[in-house]
Amino acid sequence: MKKLYYKVDKCLACKSxxxxxxxxxxxxxxxxxxxxxxxxxxxxxxxxSSRGKNFPVSCRHCKEPKCVEACMAAAIKFDQDKGMVxxxxxxCVGCWMCVMACPYGxxxxxxxxxxxxxxxxxxxxxxxxxxxxxxxxxxxxxxxxEEKK
Amino acid sequence: xxxxxxxGNSAAGVAGIxxxxxxDKQSKITVISDEDYNSYCRCLISYYLSGEVKEDKILYRPExxxxxxxxxxxxNKKVVRIDPKKNRVILxxxxxxxxxxxxxxxGASPKIPEITGIKKKGVFGFRxxxxxxxxxxxxxxxxxxxxxxxxxxxxxxxYGLKKRGVDVKxxxxxxxxxxxxxxxxxAQFVQKRLEENGIELIxxxxxxxxxxxxxIKAVKLDSGKAIGCSLVIVxxxxxxxxxxxxxxQIKINRGVITGELLDTNIxxxxxxxxxxxxxxxxxxxxxxxxxxxxxVEQGKTAGLNMAGEKTNYQGSVGMNSIEFFGLPIISLGIxxxxxxxxxxxxxxxxxxxxNNYKKLLLRNNVIIGAILIGNIKNSxxxxxxxxxxxxxxxxxxxxxxxxxxxxDILDLIKEExxxxx
Numbered sequence: 001m002k003k004l005y006y007k008v009d010k011c012l013a014c015k016s017x018x019x020x021x022x023x024x025x026x027x028x029x030x031x032x033x034x035x036x037x038x039x040x041x042x043x044x045x046x047x048x049s050s051r052g053k054n055f056p057v058s059c060r061h062c063k064e065p066k067c068v069e070a071c072m073a074a075a076i077k078f079d080q081d082k083g084m085v086x087x088x089x090x091x092c093v094g095c096w097m098c099v100m101a102c103p104y105g106x107x108x109x110x111x112x113x114x115x116x117x118x119x120x121x122x123x124x125x126x127x128x129x130x131x132x133x134x135x136x137x138x139x140x141x142x143x144x145x146e147e148k149k
Numbered sequence: 150x151x152x153x154x155x156x157g158n159s160a161a162g163v164a165g166i167x168x169x170x171x172x173d174k175q176s177k178i179t180v181i182s183d184e185d186y187n188s189y190c191r192c193l194i195s196y197y198l199s200g201e202v203k204e205d206k207i208l209y210r211p212e213x214x215x216x217x218x219x220x221x222x223x224x225n226k227k228v229v230r231i232d233p234k235k236n237r238v239i240l241x242x243x244x245x246x247x248x249x250x251x252x253x254x255x256g257a258s259p260k261i262p263e264i265t266g267i268k269k270k271g272v273f274g275f276r277x278x279x280x281x282x283x284x285x286x287x288x289x290x291x292x293x294x295x296x297x298x299x300x301x302x303x304x305x306x307x308y309g310l311k312k313r314g315v316d317v318k319x320x321x322x323x324x325x326x327x328x329x330x331x332x333x334x335x336a337q338f339v340q341k342r343l344e345e346n347g348i349e350l351i352x353x354x355x356x357x358x359x360x361x362x363x364x365i366k367a368v369k370l371d372s373g374k375a376i377g378c379s380l381v382i383v384x385x386x387x388x389x390x391x392x393x394x395x396x397x398q399i400k401i402n403r404g405v406i407t408g409e410l411l412d413t414n415i416x417x418x419x420x421x422x423x424x425x426x427x428x429x430x431x432x433x434x435x436x437x438x439x440x441x442x443x444x445v446e447q448g449k450t451a452g453l454n455m456a457g458e459k460t461n462y463q464g465s466v467g468m469n470s471i472e473f474f475g476l477p478i479i480s481l482g483i484x485x486x487x488x489x490x491x492x493x494x495x496x497x498x499x500x501x502x503x504n505n506y507k508k509l510l511l512r513n514n515v516i517i518g519a520i521l522i523g524n525i526k527n528s529x530x531x532x533x534x535x536x537x538x539x540x541x542x543x544x545x546x547x548x549x550x551x552x553x554x555x556x557d558i559l560d561l562i563k564e565e566x567x568x569x570x
Contacts, residue, residue, distance in 0.1 A: 008569045050556035057555050060568060066529070069164075069449070070442035072192035073202075074209050091206050093196050100470040100479050101442060102529035105555045109477060109525060145567065 001083035003144040004121070004128065006056050010138035011047065013054035018043035020133030024122055042110055044119040045130055056130070056139065059106045059119040061085045067118075070101035083144075089115050151176040153455060154238065154246060156228050156393070157254030158182035159191055160441050161422025161448030163210060165252045168452025170218050176456075178220050179246065181238075183227040186278050187212060192441050194281035198288075198309030207278065228255075228393050233415045238393075250417045250455045253394070253405055254448060257387035257423035257439050262297070266359030272381045275306040287380055288313045294380040295319075295368050297356050299326040301471060303384025307348050308473060310382075318349045318376055320356055320368070329386070330469055330480040334499060335506045335520045342476045342504075351376075387439055389424040402426055404437040409461045411451040419455055421447035428464035431482030431517045431535055438465045466535050470525075476504060477525045482518030482535045483510055493517075498549045507549055514542040527554055537562065 019031075026034045026041035034041060045058035061084040068076045068085065075091035076098060078084075094114030098107050107118045122128040131141045153169055155162045158180050169178060182188075188209040196202035215222045227241040231251070239245045259274030261267060271287070273280050284306075294310050296303045299321030307317045319326075325336035326343070340350055351370070358369040359381055367375040389404035400406040400414045404426035411419050411427065422444035429436040443465045453460040470479045486493045494511040505523035509516050509531065515538050519531045530553075534541060539561050547553050559566060 003568070005568050005570050046554070048552065048554035048556045050554075050559070053556070055554075055556035055559075055569060066442075069445040072160075072441040073190050073206075093193060093202060094472055095192070096470045096472060096477050096479065096525055096528075097442060099477075099525055100468060100481070100528050100532060103533040105527035105530045107529070111475065111477060114472075140570070 001144050002121075002141055003061070004058070004119075004131070005140040005142065007138045007140065008053050008055060010136045011054040011056065012136060012138075013047045013049055014135065015047055016133045016135055017045050017056060017130035017139060018047065020129040021045050021119075024125075024129035025120075039113055042108070042117050044117055046108070057104065057106055058130075059085060059102075060104060061119075061121070066101040066103060067098035067107060070097040072097055084121055085118070087116070087118065087120070092116070151249040152247065153178045153250050153252070154248035155180045155252040155254060156238065157252075157256055157422065157424075158184070158188045158222070158224075159209075159254070159256055159422070160444035161254035161256075161425075161451070162252070163188050163214075164445045164448030165254060165421060165452035165455070166218055166220060168449045169456045172453070172456040172458050174219075178218070179223065179248075180215075180220055181223045181226050181228055181240075181246075183225065184277060184279070185225040187215070187222075187224075189278055191276070191278075194275065194278055195305035195309040197278070198281050198285055198306070199312035201312070230393055231397055231399065231418070233397055233399060233418060236417070248417075251419065252448075252451055252455060253413075253418065253420040253424055254422045254444075254451075255390035255393065255424045257389050259302075259383055260385045260388050261383055262356075262385055264356060264358060266361070266365075267383075269359055269361060269365055269381075270363070271361075271365040271379060272359060272383065275302050275382050275384055276387070281309075284310075284380070284382065285313075288315060291315050291380045293318065293376075293378040294382065295356070295376060295378040296382045296384055297368075298384035298386070299323070299350065299352075300329055300384055300386060301327065301469065302387075303382070304343070304348075304473065305471070306382045306384055307343075310380075311346065311348050315380075316349075317347075318351060318378070319343075320351045320354055320370065320376075322353070322355045324353050326350065327478075327480075330484060331478070331520055332485040332508070335478075335508065335522055338501070338504055338506055338522050339473065339476065339478060342474050346474045356381075387423065389426070389437055389439070391424060402435070406435060407447075407462075410454040410459065411447055411462050412454065419451040421451040427462065430464040430466050430538070432467075436465075436467075438467050440465075440467070440469060442468065463536070466532065468532060470528075476522065479521040479525050479528045480519070481528070481532050482516075484508075484518045484520050486510065496545070496549055509548060511541070511545075514540050514545070516541060516548075524551075530555055530558060533562075534558065 021043040405420035423439035
């Protein structure tokens with residue numbers, strides 16, 4: 001299963017990944033049209049800076065996801081086959097339990113649309129948009145490393 | 150081959166099933182529920198009442214779930230007694246069932262105050278899909294409804310009814326809404342939002358009597374004032390369903406006392422969810438945290454232990470998240486200082502104009518509770534710091550800042566970081 005890793009020393013906080021993410025999840029996919037869309041597409045990834053370094057933060061698709069445990073509407077599930085956390089917005093009521101539960105602060109609330117915003121690894125695309133957009137190759141898309149037991 | 154028995158088919162029961170089946174595909178699992186409905190999202194009944202969630206979205210697991218997991222599901226059956234000596238449970242219809250390992254996940258029931266008229270037709274608790282359907286049936290003939298209690302259940306019921314065009318008056322004994330979740334100051338934010346949306350709040354009053362011959366005509370308050378209504382919903386909290394354990398050797402206090410494995414004092418009996426009184430990390434003692442996410446994590450842990458995968462339960466934290474009319478509200482752990490807690494430190498940001506409130510309570514530089522209203526981003530990080538009892542002295546000045554985020558706690562957490570290389 002492929003996963004996103006970040007070379008923190010290479011990240012310049014240019015936010016190209018944020019823009020690319022928002023674009024990839026918009027309807028038109030074109031920068032000049034996106035801002036006119038009815039539902040503004042928000043980035044699933046955010047860059048935060050701490051002690052001189054920059055860290056992209058987005059959903060890690062945990063194997064024991066706290067957001068799934070917390071979701072009282074069964075709108076979030078861990079899909080074993082895809083190896084990722086998937087979200088069904090038709091079930092979501094916007095209670096923000098997932099936002100409360102995520103230990104990484106990786107789910108942000110879109111209060112206006114009443115939906116949580118979280119990474120979907122660009123679903124069926126071969127490579128997430130943030131990876132392609134990163135000018136310094138700080139974002140790595142590769143097979144998950146074995147977890148040490 | 151073992152025989153597992155689970156009493157209760159909601160959050161804890163279903164999580165228990167899934168955990169047992171993770172390790173054991175063969176053994177027999179029987180699930181008993183006194184409700185006549187497949188497992189559903191209990192917390193969504195207010196959205197069902199409001200019309201925002203249709204019945205097809207209320208099931209917590211698809212209909213096929215029980216068959217796929219090879220579960221013997223007994224609906225509409227009530228266990229009246231557990232006999233731990235014989236490893237059997239006795240049902241209301243006098244039949245009985247044996248088990249090797251038992252999970253008590255019986256949940257809780259609404260507390261119904263003893264006031265005159267409380268047994269009248271038209272008075273409801275708000276706990277089950279059946280309650281929601283019966284109340285919904287009365288919506289077309291209801292002009293005014295009174296909700297007793299300003300806690301989460303009462304306010305959610307009020308919200309659901311208001312959305313359906315019913316006039317709602319919420320009668321609250323204390324001087325604020327959500328007194329089990331918010332301090333006085335933050336409650337004002339919520340009250341303002343509710344009132345702006347047409348929900349009337351009557352604070353500092355209890356209902357003395359429900360008036361009417363046959364049908365409900367009014368409720369009478371402490372002040373003597375009567376309020377006309379034809380529907381009454383009681384939201385005065387819940388109490389654990391422990392009737393089936395009384396007079397057995399299973400240890401109870403408010404709920405069933407559980408240990409580190411979510412086991413009871415009887416080794417092959419476990420308890421999880423709203424019925425269990427387990428270790429609370431923020432309080433540092435046992436408590437009942439009748440909350441959906443807590444029920445799921447407890448059911449999961451109990452199930453693993455029942456199936457032989459020894460897993461310690463780290464303890465729960467009181468936590469709740471809700472939104473009313475576009476205002477998100479999150480409460481974690483100890484949300485206000487008790488009289489005996491003079492040494493607590495408070496970090497607070499209160500901006501009434503932008504509907505933003507953030508408060509953290511600290512004891513010896515460890516966060517023990519929080520309230521967040523409006524801007525709830527990163528609230529999961531506060532929950533984590535509470536759970537892990539992290540010393541935050543090095544980042545104290547960052548905690549309330551707008552750009553506070555996960556990278557700020559990287560040096561403080563025990564988890565090995567894998568994604569930042």
